[in-house]
Amino acid sequence: MIVNSLGRELPEKIGDYVVRPYQGAYATPAPESPVATKRTMGHRIPGDTKLLPDLKAAIQASGLKDGMTISFHHAFREGDLLIGQVLTAIRALGIKGLKFAPSAVVNIKNPSIAEFVLDGTIDRIEASGIRGELGDAALAGKVKNPVILRTHGARPRAIEAGELTIDVAFIAASAADDYGNCTGLVGPNACGSLGYAFVDAHNAGCVVVVTDNLVDYPCCPVSISQQYVDYVVKVDQIGDPEKIGKGAARLTKNPRDLMIAERTADLIAASRRFKEGFSFQTGAGAIAIATTKYLADRMRERGVKASFALGGIPAAIIDMYDEGLVRVVECSQSFDAVAARAIFDRPGVVEIDNADYANAYSKGGFLNREDFGVLGALEVDTDFNVNILTGSSGEMMGGLGGGPDVAGGAAISIVTIPIIRGRTPSIVKRVFTLCTPGETVAAVVTEAGIALNPRHKIYAELKEDLEKTSLKLVTIEELQQLCEKLTGVPKPIKTTDRVACIVEYRDGTVIDVIREIKK
Amino acid sequence: MENNHLMRTSLYAGGTSPVKMIQAGFYNEDCLVYDLEDSVSAGEKDAARFLVYNAVKYQRPAGKYILIRVNGIYSRELDEDLEAAVRAQPDAIRIPKVEYAEEVQRIDEKVTAIEKKAGLPLGGVKFWCNIESYLGVLNAQQIATSSPRVVAMALGAEDFTASMSAQRTKPGWEIFYARNAILMACRAAGISAQDAVFSDINDPDGLQKDLEMTRTLGFDGKTCVHPRQIDAVNACFTPSPKEIRNAQRVLEALEEAARNHTGVCVLDGGMVDKPMEIRAKTTLAKAVAAGIKVGGEQR
Numbered sequence: 001m002i003v004n005s006l007g008r009e010l011p012e013k014i015g016d017y018v019v020r021p022y023q024g025a026y027a028t029p030a031p032e033s034p035v036a037t038k039r040t041m042g043h044r045i046p047g048d049t050k051l052l053p054d055l056k057a058a059i060q061a062s063g064l065k066d067g068m069t070i071s072f073h074h075a076f077r078e079g080d081l082l083i084g085q086v087l088t089a090i091r092a093l094g095i096k097g098l099k100f101a102p103s104a105v106v107n108i109k110n111p112s113i114a115e116f117v118l119d120g121t122i123d124r125i126e127a128s129g130i131r132g133e134l135g136d137a138a139l140a141g142k143v144k145n146p147v148i149l150r151t152h153g154a155r156p157r158a159i160e161a162g163e164l165t166i167d168v169a170f171i172a173a174s175a176a177d178d179y180g181n182c183t184g185l186v187g188p189n190a191c192g193s194l195g196y197a198f199v200d201a202h203n204a205g206c207v208v209v210v211t212d213n214l215v216d217y218p219c220c221p222v223s224i225s226q227q228y229v230d231y232v233v234k235v236d237q238i239g240d241p242e243k244i245g246k247g248a249a250r251l252t253k254n255p256r257d258l259m260i261a262e263r264t265a266d267l268i269a270a271s272r273r274f275k276e277g278f279s280f281q282t283g284a285g286a287i288a289i290a291t292t293k294y295l296a297d298r299m300r301e302r303g304v305k306a307s308f309a310l311g312g313i314p315a316a317i318i319d320m321y322d323e324g325l326v327r328v329v330e331c332s333q334s335f336d337a338v339a340a341r342a343i344f345d346r347p348g349v350v351e352i353d354n355a356d357y358a359n360a361y362s363k364g365g366f367l368n369r370e371d372f373g374v375l376g377a378l379e380v381d382t383d384f385n386v387n388i389l390t391g392s393s394g395e396m397m398g399g400l401g402g403g404p405d406v407a408g409g410a411a412i413s414i415v416t417i418p419i420i421r422g423r424t425p426s427i428v429k430r431v432f433t434l435c436t437p438g439e440t441v442a443a444v445v446t447e448a449g450i451a452l453n454p455r456h457k458i459y460a461e462l463k464e465d466l467e468k469t470s471l472k473l474v475t476i477e478e479l480q481q482l483c484e485k486l487t488g489v490p491k492p493i494k495t496t497d498r499v500a501c502i503v504e505y506r507d508g509t510v511i512d513v514i515r516e517i518k519k
Numbered sequence: 520m521e522n523n524h525l526m527r528t529s530l531y532a533g534g535t536s537p538v539k540m541i542q543a544g545f546y547n548e549d550c551l552v553y554d555l556e557d558s559v560s561a562g563e564k565d566a567a568r569f570l571v572y573n574a575v576k577y578q579r580p581a582g583k584y585i586l587i588r589v590n591g592i593y594s595r596e597l598d599e600d601l602e603a604a605v606r607a608q609p610d611a612i613r614i615p616k617v618e619y620a621e622e623v624q625r626i627d628e629k630v631t632a633i634e635k636k637a638g639l640p641l642g643g644v645k646f647w648c649n650i651e652s653y654l655g656v657l658n659a660q661q662i663a664t665s666s667p668r669v670v671a672m673a674l675g676a677e678d679f680t681a682s683m684s685a686q687r688t689k690p691g692w693e694i695f696y697a698r699n700a701i702l703m704a705c706r707a708a709g710i711s712a713q714d715a716v717f718s719d720i721n722d723p724d725g726l727q728k729d730l731e732m733t734r735t736l737g738f739d740g741k742t743c744v745h746p747r748q749i750d751a752v753n754a755c756f757t758p759s760p761k762e763i764r765n766a767q768r769v770l771e772a773l774e775e776a777a778r779n780h781t782g783v784c785v786l787d788g789g790m791v792d793k794p795m796e797i798r799a800k801t802t803l804a805k806a807v808a809a810g811i812k813v814g815g816e817q818r
Contacts, residue, residue, distance in 0.1 A: 255746035256542055422538060447545040470810035486541055486578060 006385065006434055008512045014146050014499045020509045025408050025440045028507035030361045036162030038205035042230070050232045051178040055089040055210070058233045059168075062206040064090070067097045068167035071204065073197035074104035075172070075184055075333060079243030082172040082210055084108050085235060087116045097123045101164060103155060103196035103354070105129035105399035117143055126164055128152060129389060129399025130501070138500045139396060141516045147501045149389065152332075153358030153367070153405035154506045156199040160361070163508060169204035171197045171229075172238040176211035177219040180229025184334075185221055185344040185351070187213035189241050192334020192343060193313075194223045198353040201228040212238045221344060223351055245284065245314070245336040251293065252286035256447050260416050261287050263471065264374055264445045265294030270469045271412060271462060273371045274304060280372040281310040281406060282317070284335045287416045291374050292316040299325050310366050311357060311402060313339045313349075321349060330366055332357040332402075358405035360506045367409025375403045377417045379431045382476050384438030384453045386415055387431035389503065392424040394493040394517045396501075400435055405506050407440035412458060419446045424490065425483035427476065432493060434512040435503060448482055449474035494518040524584050524610075525549040525804055526671065526711050526740040527756040528749050531588070533558035534567030537574070544580030546746045547753055549808070552586040555600050556615050564596050568603045575607035586647060588613040592622050598629065604644075605633040611645040611670060616678065618654040620665035627666040642668060647713070651675030652682040656697045663708035673742060674701050676715030687718075689725050691732060698736055706737075709794075714738040720745040730755040757809040758802045766799035766806075 001009050004021035012019055044050075052058045064070065070090075072083050083102070088111065090098065100113070100122040114133040116122045126148040130138055138147050150158055158164040173194065174187030184191040189212055201207050201224045208231045209224070218226075252258060264287070268274055282292045293316060299305065306326045309317045313331040315338035320326045329349040334340035342349040356365050367373075378397055379387040386407070391397040407413040417426050427446070442456045449472040452463055466473060495515035505511040529550035532543035535558070543551050553574060559567040575585055587609045589600035604612050612630070617623060623646060634641050646668040650656055656679065663672055676694045677687060685693040694715060705712035714736075717729040726748055733741050734755050741752050758766070772791055776784035784791040 253747070255546065258747070259546065420538075420541065447542070 004510065006383075006437060006511065008434055010510055010513055011499065014502060014513070017146065017148070017502060019502075022437070022505050022509040022511040025437050025505075028509060031161065035160040036165070037160070037203040038165050038167065039203055039228070040205060049178065050180055050229065051214075052231050052233050055086055055233055055235065056093060058208045058210075058231045059086070059089055059093060059095070061231055062168040062208060064095055064098075064168050064206075066095055067099075069099040069101050069165060071166045071169045071200045072102040073171060073194060073200065074102055075191040075194060075196060075244070076239030076241070077244050078107060079240035080108055080172070081237050081239045082170060082235070083113070084111045086170050086210075087111070087113070087121060091116065091119065091121045096120050099124040099126065101126040101166060103128070103200070104152070104401065105131060107132045107134075114142075126150065126158075127399070128155070128401055129396065131396045131398065135396025139394065139514070139517045141496075141498060141500065143500070146499045146513075148504060149400055149501050150504045151358065151400045151404045151506050152196070152354055152402040153360055154504050154508065156355035156359040157361040157506065158504070158508060159199055159203050161508065166200055166204040168206045168208060169197070169200035171201060171207060171209050171224065173209050173211045173224070174238065175213045175215050175219055176209045176232055177215055177217040177226075178232055179217055180207070180209050180226040180232050181217070181219040181222045181224070182209045182211060182229070183219060183221050183223040185223065185340065187211075187215075189213070189237060189239055190337070190340050191239060191241055191244060192340030193331045193351040195332035195352055195354045195357065197224060199355050206230045208233060210235055210238055212236060241337055241340065244334070244340075252290055254286060256418055257286045258290050259447050260418065260445055261290030262294045263450060264291045264414055264416050265298050266469065266471055267414060267443060267445060267450060267466065268295060268372050268412075269298040269302065270471065271372070271465050273411060274298070274302070276304055277307040278304065278371045279306055279308045279310065279369060280374070281370055281410065282374045283376070284312055284314050285376050287376065288374055289314060289316050291416065292320070296320050296323070296325055308366070310370055311406070313342075315339055318342045318346070318349065321346060330357065358402045358409075358506075360405065360408060365409075367405055370406070370410040371412060373406035373410030373413045375406055375413060375415050375436075377403075377415045377426070377436075379426055379428055380415055380417055380441070380444050380476070381428050381431045381438070382480050384441040384444065384455070384476060385431050385434045386436035386438070386441060387433045388435045389501075390433040390514060392490065394432060394495070394514075396514075400503070404436040404440070407436045408506055412442045412462065413440060415441055415444045417444060417446055419448050419479055419483050420487055423487055425480075425487045427479040427483045429480060433503065433514055437505070437511065444476060444479070446479060448479055451476040451479055525801070525808055526584060526713070527805065527808075528740060528743050528752045529586065529713065530743050530746060530749060531558065534571040535559055535563050537570060540570070540574045541578065543746070544578075544583065546749050548583070548743065548746075548749050549740070549753075550584040550586060551580065552588050552613055552742075553609075554588045555596070556588050556590050564590070568596075568600060572603040572607045575609050584611070585609040586611045586613045588615060591615055592617070592626065601626070601629050602633055605630050605639065606637055608639065609644065611647050613647040613649060613673075615649045616651045616655070616675070617648040617662055618652055619658055620661040623648060623662060623665040623669060627668055630668070644668065645670040647671040647673060649673050649675045650697070650701055651678035653679070654682075655679075656700045659701050659704035660707060663704040663710055669708070669710060671711035671713055671739075672701050672705050673713035674698060674715040677718070679715075689719070689722075689729070691729060698732075698738075702737055711739045712737070714741040716742045716744045717748065718744055720747055723751065726751055753809060756805055757811070758806050762802055763806050763811065766802035769795055769799035770803070
């Protein structure tokens with residue numbers, strides 16, 4: 001066993017995986033080696049066609065064989081209809097033992113990914129999270145190899161470091177021409193930004209664009225260019241854009257969530273960094289959307305405009321752009337139809353490569369210039385470490401997403417969290433799964449007050465700014481004790497020694513592992 | 520209970536939901552009312568009583584004025600409610616549908632007996648009387664002075680209008696007399712006057728209009744039906760800069776008099792008495808609760 005700098009005990013090796021323990025949020029330098037890629041040169045001559053009749057033909061043409069790696073983007077989130085079709089076609093071709101490496105959590109139901117794991121089509125998974133039936137299967141020891149979980153920023157780093165090599169990337173596009181120029185911005189099932197697919201298109205050994213809307217050449221607008229694309233396939237439907245947000249963009253009426261959101265906006269407005277040209281990221285979800293609305297109010301009241309808003313973009317941010325409150329919207333993902341459409345018809349709403357948003361191991365990205373990042377969480381501990389993966393019984397609940405990246409990049413990272421959910425405490429002595437290191441979390445905003453992290457780099461500045469307000473400041477220990485008083489101490493979750501998931505930090509080191517739950 | 524505890528807002532938390540009861544402690548209401556009456560179905564009265572007792576006794580939120588609303592005066596649950604409520608030691612018991620002073624006196628006797636039996640300070644638990652019928656309004660003055668435990672009266676507009684065969688409307692003219700009658704009874708007795716709820720939680724503009732009436736008439740506080748109403752109601756009772764300055768001057772004059780060992784304190788030619796001091800302290804407490812720093816700086 002080895003112990004990383006956050007005190008998590010880790011095996012030295014997990015199967016073939018050699019563990020590099022986490023040493024600190026900014027401790028790992030970039031390797032000096034060139035960027036790795038599986039992309040090959042091509043040579044298409046006039047008259048060649050890339051359009052194939054169906055997915056089976058494309059899979060065969062791609063050269064996909066047992067044990068290779070396939071990837072997908074998650075722009076359709078819960079509405080994805082491509083992954084199931086591709087896996088079904090792969091299974092019909094008898095290809096086995098694949099590594100499944102989507103850009104995030106994909107929780108498709110019909111068919112479930114778990115089916116393809118149990119029948120051996122997939123035997124390795126590298127994603128940002130797993131949940132539902134697949135998550136249960138992994139924690140019950142039904143997935144043969146440990147799942148590697150990476151943040152949005154860590155995935156392009158792993159690809160460019162050669163740690164994740166993609167043999168075939170299947171890219172769902174809501175409009176494409178027969179030569180592979182494609183986009184998610186237009187078409188009957190537009191999903192918006194294809195930000196998570198760029199790194200796959202640029203680095204996979206073979207790129208298959210799948211569309212349900214084949215347009216005349218050349219496709220315009222274009223997100224992914226023909227020069228990266230090997231084959232094009234038309235199917236009936238690639239996804240249901242109605243299910244992208246699935247409530248994520250709805251304005252909550254929950255008074256507790258509204259209170260947390262308003263306090264978060266007040267915290268931002270109280271900071272000296274809340275000034276003309278500031279930048280922010282609020283994300284999606286009940287508290288996040290409400291925070292966005294309250295932040296817009298504060299900006300109007302103070303006459304402050306933002307230079308950019310970043311990341312996953314809901315309609316609420318587009319409203320701010322339309323009102324002139326935000327100069328540029330840097331959109332790695334569109335959370336709803338309004339946001340998806342906005343890239344097409346608003347010049348300042350821009351589709352960006354996820355690596356440009358979140359990869360810490362590039363020559364610089366947006367996060368390093370972000371003033372405020374607002375994050376959700378399942379648990380926070382008294383060292384400000386954050387769990388965004390596992391629930392109160394140890395079950396897989398979510399994905400890493402860009403949370404650890406935002407915390408590591410933004411000047412002021414704010415975790416918004418109710419102190420209890422149902423009967424479960426959210427502020428604990430030690431998070432079950434450590435995803436975001438406490439040193440990168442500036443503040444935790446709850447209904448019971450705001451806790452500032454004394455170990456964060458801008459603690460003194462933020463404390464000085466907030467002490468000028470009437471916002472209620474508490475210590476994280478006070479929040480934890482309040483939780484404990486209200487809920488008691490839950491029984492510890494018992495695990496076996498077998499590692500079900502490896503949680504990588506954005507630098508590729510292991511910040512924690514998730515062990516199989518003992519029944 | 521402190522003399523000048525703020526009573527701008529009171530929020531009900533249903534006695535059957537531990538989650539809502541816990542959550543209610545985190546909102547900005549001044550007074551939290553754990554409910555055993557209307558929000559609890561007949562089959563859950565015992566469970567609610569047990570939960571509320573434990574919530575108040577062991578999980579009492581800091582900084583709140585705590586009330587327990589018991590079941591009706593003639594209900595079969597009342598005695599058990601009082602037994603649990605008094606032993607839980609809230610600041611006050613909220614008595615629903617009070618119509619006669621004698622009803623309050625009978626409850627006072629029961630509460631006193633429980634306090635004696637439990638070895639608790641006599642008279643420690645106060646009463647808020649909900650006035651919810653024309654009889655209650657007509658007898659408001661007697662009810663207000665029926666017991667030294669009575670520290671506030673509140674209008675229950677929905678039941679009042681039903682008793683009057685009146686229609687409940689947003690402009691509220693049907694409760695105008697009742698509001699004034701209760702206010703005058705409270706003023707005469709020197710107790711807090713609490714306005715009726717504004718029921719439509721999805722009408723913030725309607726709430727604002729209703730609050731204009733609340734403040735203009737002179738109420739000290741208002742019951743909220745939903746946490747979303749709390750900030751608006753608190754804001755309604757936020758004192759103006761002029762009121763804050765006057766309050767500061769009253770307290771400064773009292774300090775000056777104390778320094779000079781003067782028995783009598785005079786400000787602008789008038790004598791500063793105890794009620795003026797309490798009002799000044801209440802005004803400043805409201806200002807602080809609204810996020811106003813002394814001197815008028817606002818967040």
